[in-house]
Amino acid sequence: DTGVSQDPRHKITKRGQNVTFRCDPISEHNRLYWYRQTLGQGPEFLTYFQNEAQLEKSRLLSDRFSAERPKGSFSTLEIQRTEQGDSAMYLCASSFRDRAGETQYFGPGTRLLVL
Amino acid sequence: LAKTTQPISMDSYEGQEVNITCSHNNIATNDYITWYQQFPSQGPRFIIQGYKTKVTNEVASLFIPADRKSSTLSLPRVSLSDTAVYYCLVGDGGSQGNLIFGKGTKLSVKP
Numbered sequence: 001d002t003g004v005s006q007d008p009r010h011k012i013t014k015r016g017q018n019v020t021f022r023c024d025p026i027s028e029h030n031r032l033y034w035y036r037q038t039l040g041q042g043p044e045f046l047t048y049f050q051n052e053a054q055l056e057k058s059r060l061l062s063d064r065f066s067a068e069r070p071k072g073s074f075s076t077l078e079i080q081r082t083e084q085g086d087s088a089m090y091l092c093a094s095s096f097r098d099r100a101g102e103t104q105y106f107g108p109g110t111r112l113l114v115l
Numbered sequence: 116l117a118k119t120t121q122p123i124s125m126d127s128y129e130g131q132e133v134n135i136t137c138s139h140n141n142i143a144t145n146d147y148i149t150w151y152q153q154f155p156s157q158g159p160r161f162i163i164q165g166y167k168t169k170v171t172n173e174v175a176s177l178f179i180p181a182d183r184k185s186s187t188l189s190l191p192r193v194s195l196s197d198t199a200v201y202y203c204l205v206g207d208g209g210s211q212g213n214l215i216f217g218k219g220t221k222l223s224v225k226p
Binding site: 042048089109 | 126156161
């Protein structure tokens with residue numbers, strides 16, 4: 001499968017615990033995005049990387065959230081001291097940005113439930 | 116980034132053609148129009164993208180009038196498996212690149 005993959009697909013944690021999600025983009029895609037989606041809403045942008053550089057963070061990304069993309073390949077999203085309001089689907093997307101534009105391809109998501 | 120407006124929901128029957136219209140009055144010159152499909156508990160799936168006139172692929176057609184202030188996604192002969200939420204987005208994927216999703220259109224296809 002050459003699509004975007006995410007791990008784990010589901011995560012249940014207790015409030016106050018830290019969680020980390022992984023995203024493997026489509027090979028050779030230079031951009032990687034993280035979105036969050038709650039029930040009944042469209043995905044909301046969190047942050048994105050061009051290669052290994054994190055170029056933008058949404059105001060939704062509080063200090064408890066951190067994302068990395070070492071070596072411009074896979075990315076991790078960590079949430080520290082989870083809160084019940086963090087319960088959502090976390091989506092990763094990747095794209096190849098060139099002069100012709102870009103199309104983002106999404107992974108299956110990681111569903112987080114904070115008890 | 117331009118904001119989009121689309122119907123909250125639509126109903127259809129198997130075998131019918133479905134047209135979902137999206138308004139984007141403030142679309143910028145460099146903006147493309149992109150449609151995604153999303154099934155429950157899955158990530159959005161790219162359907163089609165266009166800039167002007169008509170674009171067609173194996174899944175759908177996208178009609179864009181000359182003023183580009185709206186666009187219509189056309190799904191030919193829908194089946195039950197086309198029941199999903201459809202999102203219309205505009206943007207040029209420029210220096211920001213992030214997509215702004217609305218609530219989408221929930222399409223329900225009935226037998």
